[in-house]
Amino acid sequence: MKKWLSIVLTVVLGVSLLTGIQESAEAKAGSKFSVKLEKCIDGDTAQFSKVGRTRFLYVDTPESTNKIEPYGKEASAYTCAVMKKAKKLELAYDGTKKDKYGRTLAWVFVDGKLLQSDLTKRGYVKGFYDYGNYSYESQLHADLKYAKNNKKGLYSGKKSELDSPPVPAKGEKFKNCTEMRKKYPNGVKKGHPAYEPKHDRDKDGVACEK
Structure with missing residues (x-):
């Protein structure tokens, strides 16, 4: 009986400690505020209403x-897909609000869940950039250990399925972005044989990006 009581108490204390750490991290970070997705850019960058181009705090994706x-x-x-499907997107500041390039720095929450944590667990984070004492550092280091131990994404030892994009035919043309995305889901950059200025409406050097 004493043995079982000891086990129960250990579990309860462990849960309480974890909850306490999470609550402490949330208390340290700034208050969450709602935003809307305006543009997907890459795995750790997006453009949101109210704040503009935003670099996700702490994580560095390939x-x-x-x-x-x-x-x-x-x-x-993945980042683009989950944000587009989200019912609620929130950001939270944690220290410096802008980087040297003028981008907003923030934690990103998708329907209440920390996106940086999700990306790290899936093996989509190659490392961390540490410019300060951030709130969720301990959690993300644990997430990275999980990804490595379970051979997720970058740590799977397998080649990325998207590393070798289709080879375009010479002079390949597409009527519109809908047609282009059937072959190039993420669009094409300037210099690619399929790139055409008419498909690059925001003039950022990428045609038909999502």
């Missing part, structure tokens, strides 16, 4: 635009 890195396209596609 590149998917200027220099394509393994699992960069998966990270970008």
Whole structure:
């Protein structure tokens, strides 16, 4: 009986400690505020209403635009998909609100869940950038350990399915973005044989990006 009581108390104390850590992290970070998604950019960057272009705090996902890195396209596609499906998107500041490029720095919550944690657990985070003492550091380090132990994404030892995009036919043209995305789901960059200025309405060098 004493043994079982000891086990129960240990579990209760463990849950209480974890809850306390999470509550402490939330208390340390700034208050959450609602935003709307305006544009997906890559795995750790997006544009939101009220704050503009936003760099997700602490996490660094593989590149998917200027220099394509393994699992960069998966990270970008996943981030975009979950944010577009979300019923509620929230941000929270944690220290410095802007980086040296003028981008907003914030924690991102998708329907109440920390997106940075989700990306890390799925193996879409290659590392962390540490410019301060952030609220969810301990949680994200535990998430990265989980991804490595369970061979997720970057840590699976498998080649990314999106690392080798289809080879375009010479002079390949598409009538509109709907047609282009059937072959190139994330659009194409300037310099790609299928790139046409008419499909790059925001003039950012990427045609038909999501």
